[in-house]
Amino acid sequence: xxxxxxxxxxxxxxxxxxxxxxxxxxxxxxxxxxxxxxxxxxxxxxxxxxxxxxxxxxxxxxxxxxxxxxxxxxxxxxxxxxxxxxxxxxxxxxxxxxxxxxxxxxxxxxxxxxxxxxxxxxxxxxxxxxxxxxxxxxxxxxxxxxxxxxxxxxxxxxxxxxxxxxxxxxxxxxxxxxxxxxxxxxxxxxxxxxxxxxxxxxxxxxxxxxxxxxxxxxxxxxxxxxxxxxxxxxxxxxxxxxxxxxxxxxxxxxxxxxxxxxxxxxxxxxxxxxxxxxxxxxxxxxxxxxxxxxxxxxxxxxxxxxxxxxxxxxxxxxxxxxxxxxxxxxxxxxxxxxxxxxxxxxxxxxxxxxxxxxxxxxxxxxxxxxxxxxxxxxxxxxxxxxxxxxxxxxxxxxxxxxxxxxxxxxxxxxxxxxxxxxxxxxxxxxxxxxxxxxxxxxxxxxxxxxxxxxxxxxxxxx
Amino acid sequence: xxxxxxxxxxxxxxxxxxxxxxxxxxxxxxxxxxxxxxxxxxxxxxxxxxxxxxxxxxxxxxxxxxxxxxxxxxxxxxxxxxxxxxxxxxxxxxxxxxxxxxxxxxxxxxxxxxxxxxxxxxxxxxxxxxxxxxxxxxxxxxxxxxxxxxxxxxxxxxxxxxxxxxxxxxxxxxxxxxxxxxxxxxxxxxxxxxxxxxxxxxxxxxxxxxxxxxxxxxxxxxxxxxxxxxxxxxxxxxxxxxxxxxxxxxxxxxxxxxxxxxxxxxxxxxxxxxxxxxxxxxxxxxxxxxxxxxxxxxxxxxxxxxxxxxxxxxxxxxxxxxxxxxxxxxxxxxxxxxxxxxxxxxxxxxxxxxxxxxxxxxxxxxxxxxxxxxxxxxxxxxxxxxxxxxxxxxxxxxxxxxxxxxxxxxxxxxxxxxxxxxxxxxxxxxxxxxxxxxxxxxxxxxxxxxxxxxxxxxxxxxxxxxxxxxxxxxxxxxxxxxxxxxxxxxxxxxxxxxxxxxxxxxxxxx
Numbered sequence: 028x029x030x031x032x033x034x035x036x037x038x039x040x041x042x043x044x045x046x047x048x049x050x051x052x053x054x055x056x057x058x059x060x061x062x063x064x065x066x067x068x069x070x071x072x073x074x075x076x077x078x079x080x081x082x083x084x085x086x087x088x089x090x091x092x093x094x095x096x097x098x099x100x101x102x103x104x105x106x107x108x109x110x111x112x113x114x115x116x117x118x119x120x121x122x123x124x125x126x127x128x129x130x131x132x133x134x135x136x137x138x139x140x141x142x143x144x145x146x147x148x149x150x151x152x153x154x155x156x157x158x159x160x161x162x163x164x165x166x167x168x169x170x171x172x173x174x175x176x177x178x179x180x181x182x183x184x185x186x187x188x189x190x191x192x193x194x195x196x197x198x199x200x201x202x203x204x205x206x207x208x209x210x211x212x213x214x215x216x217x218x219x220x221x222x223x224x225x226x227x228x229x230x231x232x233x234x235x236x237x238x239x240x241x242x243x244x245x246x247x248x249x250x251x252x253x254x255x256x257x258x259x260x261x262x263x264x265x266x267x268x269x270x271x272x273x274x275x276x277x278x279x280x281x282x283x284x285x286x287x288x289x290x291x292x293x294x295x296x297x298x299x300x301x302x303x304x305x306x307x308x309x310x311x312x313x314x315x316x317x318x319x320x321x322x323x324x325x326x327x328x329x330x331x332x333x334x335x336x337x338x339x340x341x342x343x344x345x346x347x348x349x350x351x352x353x354x355x356x357x358x359x360x361x362x363x364x365x366x367x368x369x370x371x372x373x374x375x376x377x378x379x380x381x382x383x384x385x386x387x388x389x390x391x392x393x394x395x396x397x398x399x400x401x402x403x404x405x406x407x408x409x410x411x412x413x414x415x416x417x418x419x420x421x422x423x424x425x426x427x428x429x430x431x432x433x434x435x436x437x438x439x440x441x442x443x444x445x446x447x448x449x450x451x452x453x454x455x456x457x458x459x460x461x462x463x464x465x466x467x468x469x470x471x472x473x474x475x476x477x478x479x480x481x482x483x484x485x486x487x488x489x
Numbered sequence: 490x491x492x493x494x495x496x497x498x499x500x501x502x503x504x505x506x507x508x509x510x511x512x513x514x515x516x517x518x519x520x521x522x523x524x525x526x527x528x529x530x531x532x533x534x535x536x537x538x539x540x541x542x543x544x545x546x547x548x549x550x551x552x553x554x555x556x557x558x559x560x561x562x563x564x565x566x567x568x569x570x571x572x573x574x575x576x577x578x579x580x581x582x583x584x585x586x587x588x589x590x591x592x593x594x595x596x597x598x599x600x601x602x603x604x605x606x607x608x609x610x611x612x613x614x615x616x617x618x619x620x621x622x623x624x625x626x627x628x629x630x631x632x633x634x635x636x637x638x639x640x641x642x643x644x645x646x647x648x649x650x651x652x653x654x655x656x657x658x659x660x661x662x663x664x665x666x667x668x669x670x671x672x673x674x675x676x677x678x679x680x681x682x683x684x685x686x687x688x689x690x691x692x693x694x695x696x697x698x699x700x701x702x703x704x705x706x707x708x709x710x711x712x713x714x715x716x717x718x719x720x721x722x723x724x725x726x727x728x729x730x731x732x733x734x735x736x737x738x739x740x741x742x743x744x745x746x747x748x749x750x751x752x753x754x755x756x757x758x759x760x761x762x763x764x765x766x767x768x769x770x771x772x773x774x775x776x777x778x779x780x781x782x783x784x785x786x787x788x789x790x791x792x793x794x795x796x797x798x799x800x801x802x803x804x805x806x807x808x809x810x811x812x813x814x815x816x817x818x819x820x821x822x823x824x825x826x827x828x829x830x831x832x833x834x835x836x837x838x839x840x841x842x843x844x845x846x847x848x849x850x851x852x853x854x855x856x857x858x859x860x861x862x863x864x865x866x867x868x869x870x871x872x873x874x875x876x877x878x879x880x881x882x883x884x885x886x887x888x889x890x891x892x893x894x895x896x897x898x899x900x901x902x903x904x905x906x907x908x909x910x911x912x913x914x915x916x917x918x919x920x921x922x923x924x925x926x927x928x929x930x931x932x933x934x935x936x937x938x939x940x941x942x943x944x945x946x947x948x949x950x951x952x953x954x955x956x957x958x959x960x961x962x963x964x965x966x967x968x969x970x971x972x973x974x975x976x977x978x979x980x981x982x983x984x985x986x987x988x989x990x991x992x993x994x995x996x997x998x999x
Binding site: 240434451 | 495497502504505511544583614
């Protein structure tokens with residue numbers, strides 16, 4: 028992963044131009060004038076103008092003032108790292124009238140050993156019918172020859188013409204499935220979009236990017252050659268996530284879908300119970316892989332964020348267990364779930380002891396879930412495999428936190444050896460960092476596409 | 490393909506996913522300068538980037554009698570002092586320090602190596618390490634062979650897992666000593682387990698030469714003798730020899746810089762496109778081109794080489810002493826602090842294109858660059874008068890300090906008449922990538938752990954370079970050509986200017 032963005036924005040950007048009820052031609056004229064003035068000022072009397080560099084055009088579509096501010100701030104952070112053309116659009120629902128309200132602000136970076144770079148952020152408030160035609164509106168502002176990313180900050184209107192029109196002018200649609208208002212339905216729309224998206228269009232989910240640290244930690248365990256056979260011996264996968272309701276299971280479903288797609292698991296059956304419990308059976312060759320999700324209460328996690336992932340199995344007569352926990356320094360057992368703590372006393376105040384006891388408790392709990400059908404029936408009272416939430420779960424609260432630093436504790440047990448602990452720090456994963464990472468790695472991610480389809484397959488069943 | 494040899498399917502799509510296999514890295518000379526300044530901070534940063542796997546361990550091994558805790562304390566101090574990334578992340582540091590331990594090793598005592606072996610076995614057991622070992626010689630070059638032989642005697646080069654040894658440049662002081670070192674190392678480790686580290690190759694900027702040449706299609710078609718007039722490579726330093734008088738007076742600019750850094754730049758500039766960016770393909774091409782460099786022999790050395798030594802002068806506005814007044818330098822030293830060569834590459838691509846190489850200390854500024862000078866247009870369409878202010882086209886690859894690429898070409902001066910003037914199209918990496926590049930040692934240490942020797946020097950590469958340098962070195966020790974003096978702050982002795990003037994060219998001023 029690219030290094031985290033650590034830029035500190037010192038000052039407010041300078042407002043260079045503002046117009047209410049203006050036409051796009053006026054915005055373009057103002058933008059060109061600002062650029063020319065900067066080039067002249069930097070070149071001095073006797074020099075040629077320095078070349079402008081630009082690595083991408085970022086078009087952020089916001090629906091609220093809070094989103095607009097977030098977009099502007101993110102654009103400034105990106106501009107401090109890479110010169111980019113940023114356009115922030117806010118749809119003013121219900122407003123009438125002609126023209127646009129537009130603002131152009133600039134940030135100037137002065138690297139110690141390179142010429143100054145000016146980044147402009149163009150903010151457009153659009154209303155009326157123009158709001159349904161974003162593509163043609165911003166087309167004249169796009170920088171030729173560099174990728175255009177359309178960052179839809181809320182839930183993209185999947186299946187609607189306005190989205191498809193906007194997608195024509197961009198190379199990638201960027202969204203954050205952890206911010207979807209109706210996650211299940213949005214995921215369904217997204218999985219359809221994947222199948223019809225044109226070849227050039229990349230799809231990038233910031234939530235998928237955030238899961239990268241989890242995927243890396245899991246992949247790391249199987250990277251040494253001598254552990255590669257363990258991949259074919261996985262029999263259990265357990266995932267803890269924050270919040271309840273099926274919309275919060277997207278992250279867990281992504282991890283499951285990713286492993287299923289990578290390792291050729293085929294979904295046999297799945298069911299959900301109250302308290303966010305999900306149990307699923309996959310077929311992997313002659314083996315069965317049991318997958319369990321459960322909702323945990325962790326105050327510091329936003330709904331949908333993962334708290335722990337556990338993998339276990341046997342290969343070549345050797346058992347193995349891998350547990351990756353997030354932020355283990357936080358109280359691992361909230362007051363509402365004390366039962367397993369008392370069943371597995373830690374034997375001391377040591378944090379490692381608490382973690383180990385907690386982990387044993389988690390495994391113990393999963394043993395209780397071995398019989399999926401009886402679990403399902405016990406939990407829901409429904410016949411096996413038929414339980415579905417009757418209404419989509421709608422989230423109204425902020426689903427992402429601003430503090431995104433994570434600590435991962437990996438515990439490895441192989442055979443009879445003592446558990447091996449490994450602590451890793453996952454750097455901040457704010458939106459600017461994730462967007463810059465997409466810029467470096469591209470948005471055409473076939474692994475994401477496959478994982479999404481397999482995740483939706485699971486979500487649909489439960 | 491066996492299961493364990495197949496790619497990890499869970500790693501697919503994880504860009505930049507580079508994770509080392511679980512291993513123990515033994516740092517010989519762990520309490521020394523290189524370890525403290527470079528290796529331990531680089532390992533800490535790798536841990537911070539989550540590139541070190543669970544179970545990875547570091548064992549410090551040196552003559553000093555210190556405890557594990559004392560070594561961890563020392564490591565912590567050095568990491569705080571020299572880490573590229575600040576502030577130090579306490580959580581990562583604590584986890585990293587917990588993977589450190591220390592064993593006192595006197596390189597002459599086999600028993601100490603046996604004690605080391607015992608410690609490594611314990612770590613294998615407690616940290617799920619499948620016997621993988623990396624032995625890093627952060628020690629003076631004369632100890633490399635002793636360490637390798639003791640590792641063999643203690644059976645530390647055998648068993649399950651991989652066993653690699655890392656040695657730092659210089660790799661010998663001439664062809665014979667380089668061969669002797671290679672032979673000893675190869676007695677103990679197969680060549681593909683010997684990692685000769687020249688941190689220069691780990692620099693992002695040096696790797697960018699390959700990206701520039703082989704990730705773009707517009708440059709390669711003109712990258713040959715048909716269009717290129719000459720190539721100039723400059724590795725200039727404004728600093729003197731600082732505290733390295735004793736070493737430098739034995740080595741000189743030719744061995745210190747030209748034999749490795751400058752010839753690496755020649756190879757990267759002149760090599761054919763490798764089939765892939767992998768160890769064998771890249772290093773094969775580098776060796777091929779180094780072998781194609783025509784050796785300078787006999788009279789050629791007097792005609793095609795220049796050696797110089799700085800005297801007192803002014804650099805960056807400050808008065809500096811002469812080389813012979815430096816600490817630990819013989820007052821009558823004949824060691825060169827400046828070297829310039831005219832090299833020819835005898836292959837189809839470069840026939841007739843001279844490569845001018847210069848490297849020196851106490852030059853006006855620190856700069857490393859490769860300048861590719863193109864031929865003049867075959868016909869002056871606009872007439873001689875209109876073109877009199879126009880230099881030939883040139884591409885300059887600036888390695889440091891302002892990494893970038895500039896292209897010089899002619900453009901019409903705005904006026905009623907028709908006059909052409911040279912202009913520069915200048916690309917600065919910093920204006921497109923305003924992020925800090927990783928330290929060279931981070932890249933190279935991780936490459937070694939992963940088992941990717943692409944950016945390490947292979948034995949035949951080292952020998953090819955010494956094969957070119959040895960005759961020059963011998964001639965210079967015999968006083969041919971004579972040592973030219975230059976005041977600190979000048980671009981070398983007068984003979985360096987004459988070297989190009991004789992060919993109707995002149996050095997580009999960086």
